[in-house]
Amino acid sequence: MLETGTKAPSFSLPDQNGEMHTLERYRGKKVILYFYSKDNTQGCTKQACGFAGLYPQFLEKGAVVIGVSKDTQASHKKFEEKYSLPFTLLSDPQLSCIQAYDVWKEKKMYGKTGMGVVRTAYLIDEQGIIIRAFEKVKAAENAAQMLGELD
Numbered sequence: 001m002l003e004t005g006t007k008a009p010s011f012s013l014p015d016q017n018g019e020m021h022t023l024e025r026y027r028g029k030k031v032i033l034y035f036y037s038k039d040n041t042q043g044c045t046k047q048a049c050g051f052a053g054l055y056p057q058f059l060e061k062g063a064v065v066i067g068v069s070k071d072t073q074a075s076h077k078k079f080e081e082k083y084s085l086p087f088t089l090l091s092d093p094q095l096s097c098i099q100a101y102d103v104w105k106e107k108k109m110y111g112k113t114g115m116g117v118v119r120t121a122y123l124i125d126e127q128g129i130i131i132r133a134f135e136k137v138k139a140a141e142n143a144a145q146m147l148g149e150l151d
Helices: 042-060 073-083 096-100 142-149
Strands: 012-014 020-022 030-035 063-069 090-091 104-109 112-117 122-126 130-135
Touching: 012 090, 030 042, 030 112, 042 073, 042 142, 063 096, 073 090, 090 130, 122 142, 130 142
Parallel strands: 030 063, 063 090
Antiparallel strands: 012 020, 030 122, 104 112, 122 130
């Protein structure tokens, strides 16, 4: 996990609509950048729907929400439509952003060890500096936790 006080790594990734996004595009706004493992899984759906439910409050506080996983743009589009997600989902199948933010780790599931995304959320300030970092966040609580960090 990256340390608070450090410059957030730049990225250039497509969203669910094929539009390219960079961190620099959001200068002047706080960015909630959260990493999750897979569209349409139980935990990731709870997390995304939590952010969707609180999204107007994030906007009121001048923050944008961006989710990142290694899923395809098509998968993200279906996920967005199924749950009416109002925020950007970035597709990172090459793991460039995922690795830059140090969230690609060894994980154990059902007795097997493999590599995967550790559910992590970063709060990045208006100048692109990481001001809060949370690793192994609880999916259902993450949106409220991040909203609280904006106060």
